[in-house]
Amino acid sequence: MRDVIVVGAGxxxxxxxxxxxxxxxxxLVLEAGPRHADPRAEWxxxxxxxxxxxxxxxxxxxxxxxxxxxxxxxPQNSFVWQVSGVGxxxxxxxxxxxxxxxxxxxxxxxxxxxxxxxxxxxxxxFRELLPYLEWVEATAPVATAAMGHKEQTxxxxxxxxxxxxxxxxxxxxxxxxxxxxxxxxPHGTAGRSADxxxxxxxxxxxxxxxxxxxxxCMRPVGAPRNQYAKRSTDNSYVPMxxxxxxxxxxxxxxTLITDAYVTxxxxxxxxxxxxxxxxxxxxNTTETEHREDARVxxxxxxxxxxxxxxxxxxxxxxxxxxxxxxxxHFLDWVVGxxxxxxxxxxxxxxxxxxxxxxxxxxxNVGVPPALHAFAMNFSDSGIxxxxxxxxxxxxxxxxxxxxxxxxxxxxxxxxxxxxLLSVVVLTDDxxxxxxxxxxxxxxLGDEHGPVPKVQMWGxxxxxxxxxxxxxxxxRAAEVIRGAGAKRVYRIDWAPLLLHIQSSMRMxxxxxxxxxxxxxxxxxxxxxxxxxxxxxxxxxGGPNPTLTTQALATRTAEKIFAEHFGGDPWVxxxxxxxxxxxxxxxxxxxxxx
Amino acid sequence: MDEARTWDRRGFLTRIGLFGAAGAGGLLAAPAAAAPREPxxxxxxxxxxxxxxxxxxxxxxLSVFVCxxxxxxxxxxxxxRSEPGAVEAGTPRFLLDALNKFMPLPDELLRPAVAALxxxxxxxxxxxxxxxxxxxxxxxxxxxxxxxxxxxxxxxxPVVAAALLNLVATGVKPAAVAGPLGSPFSRLSFAEKATVFxxxxxxxxxxxxxxxxxxxxxxxxxxxxxxKFLGGALLEFAAFGSYSEFAVFDPVxxxxxxxxxxWTLSGYQPDGPVEGxxxxxxxxxGRQEVRG
Ligand SMILES: Cc1cc2nc3c(=O)[nH]c(=O)nc-3n(C[C@H](O)[C@H](O)[C@H](O)COP(=O)(O)OP(=O)(O)OC[C@H]3O[C@@H](n4cnc5c(N)ncnc54)[C@H](O)[C@@H]3O)c2cc1C
Numbered sequence: 062m063r064d065v066i067v068v069g070a071g072x073x074x075x076x077x078x079x080x081x082x083x084x085x086x087x088x089l090v091l092e093a094g095p096r097h098a099d100p101r102a103e104w105x106x107x108x109x110x111x112x113x114x115x116x117x118x119x120x121x122x123x124x125x126x127x128x129x130x131x132x133x134x135x136p137q138n139s140f141v142w143q144v145s146g147v148g149x150x151x152x153x154x155x156x157x158x159x160x161x162x163x164x165x166x167x168x169x170x171x172x173x174x175x176x177x178x179x180x181x182x183x184x185x186x187f188r189e190l191l192p193y194l195e196w197v198e199a200t201a202p203v204a205t206a207a208m209g210h211k212e213q214t215x216x217x218x219x220x221x222x223x224x225x226x227x228x229x230x231x232x233x234x235x236x237x238x239x240x241x242x243x244x245x246x247p248h249g250t251a252g253r254s255a256d257x258x259x260x261x262x263x264x265x266x267x268x269x270x271x272x273x274x275x276x277x278c279m280r281p282v283g284a285p286r287n288q289y290a291k292r293s294t295d296n297s298y299v300p301m302x303x304x305x306x307x308x309x310x311x312x313x314x315x316t317l318i319t320d321a322y323v324t325x326x327x328x329x330x331x332x333x334x335x336x337x338x339x340x341x342x343x344x345n346t347t348e349t350e351h352r353e354d355a356r357v358x359x360x361x362x363x364x365x366x367x368x369x370x371x372x373x374x375x376x377x378x379x380x381x382x383x384x385x386x387x388x389x390h391f392l393d394w395v396v397g398x399x400x401x402x403x404x405x406x407x408x409x410x411x412x413x414x415x416x417x418x419x420x421x422x423x424x425n426v427g428v429p430p431a432l433h434a435f436a437m438n439f440s441d442s443g444i445x446x447x448x449x450x451x452x453x454x455x456x457x458x459x460x461x462x463x464x465x466x467x468x469x470x471x472x473x474x475x476x477x478x479x480x481l482l483s484v485v486v487l488t489d490d491x492x493x494x495x496x497x498x499x500x501x502x503x504x505l506g507d508e509h510g511p512v513p514k515v516q517m518w519g520x521x522x523x524x525x526x527x528x529x530x531x532x533x534x535x536r537a538a539e540v541i542r543g544a545g546a547k548r549v550y551r552i553d554w555a556p557l558l559l560h561i562q563s564s565m566r567m568x569x570x571x572x573x574x575x576x577x578x579x580x581x582x583x584x585x586x587x588x589x590x591x592x593x594x595x596x597x598x599x600x601g602g603p604n605p606t607l608t609t610q611a612l613a614t615r616t617a618e619k620i621f622a623e624h625f626g627g628d629p630w631v632x633x634x635x636x637x638x639x640x641x642x643x644x645x646x647x648x649x650x651x652x653x
Numbered sequence: 654m655d656e657a658r659t660w661d662r663r664g665f666l667t668r669i670g671l672f673g674a675a676g677a678g679g680l681l682a683a684p685a686a687a688a689p690r691e692p693x694x695x696x697x698x699x700x701x702x703x704x705x706x707x708x709x710x711x712x713x714x715l716s717v718f719v720c721x722x723x724x725x726x727x728x729x730x731x732x733x734r735s736e737p738g739a740v741e742a743g744t745p746r747f748l749l750d751a752l753n754k755f756m757p758l759p760d761e762l763l764r765p766a767v768a769a770l771x772x773x774x775x776x777x778x779x780x781x782x783x784x785x786x787x788x789x790x791x792x793x794x795x796x797x798x799x800x801x802x803x804x805x806x807x808x809x810x811p812v813v814a815a816a817l818l819n820l821v822a823t824g825v826k827p828a829a830v831a832g833p834l835g836s837p838f839s840r841l842s843f844a845e846k847a848t849v850f851x852x853x854x855x856x857x858x859x860x861x862x863x864x865x866x867x868x869x870x871x872x873x874x875x876x877x878x879x880x881k882f883l884g885g886a887l888l889e890f891a892a893f894g895s896y897s898e899f900a901v902f903d904p905v906x907x908x909x910x911x912x913x914x915x916w917t918l919s920g921y922q923p924d925g926p927v928e929g930x931x932x933x934x935x936x937x938x939g940r941q942e943v944r945g
Pocket of ligand 1: 091604
């Protein structure tokens, strides 16, 4: 019998594991995917080898790459980009750690309070979450991002719009700024040299500006795991959970088992209440089934998997909100072509952003050629110059929105990857019950039971969501033009689920939420959710990981208090940074 | 509705490109096809490579739609380019690989899908010029295909995708059932190929209705949804593959054996893979830390 079982080692799960391991609890982390213990021996930085969603080493599937990826049904033009393995989808992520907008919390009284998704606010205040945000910022650690040419260009565009510069962490007005990133800043030769021989740790520390964020971070060469620049959880929280005795007094290292696919959550009636008791998991390699019991079960398998696991386990769903209310920031892509190089895709994936509270945000993004070509062919507006699929919005971009393909794509890319500046639109989108995860009816169940079906409406969004997205796409085009682009294209992405939130949302009302304000299931006691699916809403548009991890830290405290009689610590203690040398030394001793 | 469901198998086989491909593959000249009393198994055996070839040719036509080059398929669509394109980047094989790995379609799902597709599309009043003169072998091909489907619980997705593109292609341009190159889709111009995608992305309301009517919940919208998903995915994957290192990556040594076409086209990594760049320009307005 364990104290706590955590399902999933992505952005959220390892946070609970690390916090409770530090308190001496016996924590088991079960991760369905691989553990890439030695990236230098297993990875490359090539796009297909890394990112191919079916065969890449960063994909949603088992360790053995000759076996199929795990299938999700998508009954519309769309794509879900999730990764299995230690680090989960943070292996792909860009480490952007903006705070959520205060307007999405229930203590907000600003003049624009009514402009947010007020039906689905967080059931507590921003002020309550703030210390947890600061705790995660110190742990990751988060820092003001350095500039490269693509950021300089983006800022030039923002300056041309006359927007103010944000010089605080919390966003309170329409403004622009360098990102707050969970990326170690460049020192030594990092960022100052392209000579491979000079870019070894410790001569180089922090981000080397390689431009490979999407393909997983293993730089600088020779750095210990917890000193890799990008703070995906395989580099930050997981090492801390596994070495808790080295840096926390009374800490107990968590146990991590990978290729361990949880297929069932068990619950039984105790004291008249349905209570979680443990899980069954399947070893991907041996195909054997195992059962483990625990006092508390924490689900952190991501927004798509949690509802599936819940429904496959036959857990109660009294208000039918399991899987409902998925938000995705209804992303869009606007790209500008410049006469001169603007640094794409060098440097951190994204180091600049603009925010428009109650509407959403924009960020510049650098991506290598295959992903860029993918991004420009992912549209709900047909093919530029040929058909618009009933959409093709027009605005301050050239021609109607749509895919750039064939000769046009070639001309655009032709020796000019460095001359493209791309901006992602992050819409503050409303929680809508129709956007949901259900179990697929296709006869395609894998060895883990019926697969999830992710139903996202590309067009039938609320008026507020649609207006926000149009507003932001226009601002994006203006920023790019203001920076000096000769041509600007809007793609009008179909739903591309990179940021997926709120499929098992917490809320103030029993009618439209799965979790109470402690992130505990309303229907099953002792069952908590600690990943992006627990978020109450889309946060207003800011990237979800910081808030998810802050909430998971708070959830760890709630678990410790309710089930183990302990005291909260975030208000009282100082956080340990994940680069702490004690962690490095212990990882070395463990051969990690 | 019942009337609409009756459809012409000969027309179907011709339109997915099978008849033309079987001719090109020498299948129609094979004794089994010429003499329908011979064991159908012989035709089944011959049919598999023909289907594979049909899928390969169709995927080539798709690849150059996204990234044209100097090859015959690019010429055929009217967009010849002097610099290398998708064929040189290995995109057709990339797509076949991806579709094979994505998922095989269970026959039980495919049958109603095919029936529905053909019903809806044959209503569009397409006249196939060469159909009238076809020999009886189409009946044999039809039987062989049925047999092949029966023996396999699933149909490879490349064949399904190719059939879909070709079926719609012959709706856009009936004359594409015959001609040079190995598939109707590959015989279209660039603009006609774009029209094929416009049809797939916004299927006729009738088609959606028929596709979904055949299936109860929770399969509702699964087939029409899959069609839309596939329409998008084919283009995105072709783009991704064309600009990636797929064709020149040695998975054992985890190294490139040549410079990827997509890198040459885009100017990516001019001197090969790097560990970093001298791209650090300091901090905006000199600010390295913010609070509050
Ligand atoms: C390209 C890209 C860039 C991004 N950039 C940013 C960014 O800059 N900032 C930001 O905040 N966010 C970013 N995101 C989003 C961010 O990565 C995700 O929101 C976040 O990782 C989601 O965390 P999660 O814990 O909910 O799920 P995941 O990180 O997906 O983790 C879930 C884990 O659970 C495992 N699992 C699932 N089911 C089971 C099971 N049944 N049994 C055992 N284990 C299971 C999975 O294998 C996986 O490892 C980006 C995403 C992408 C794709």
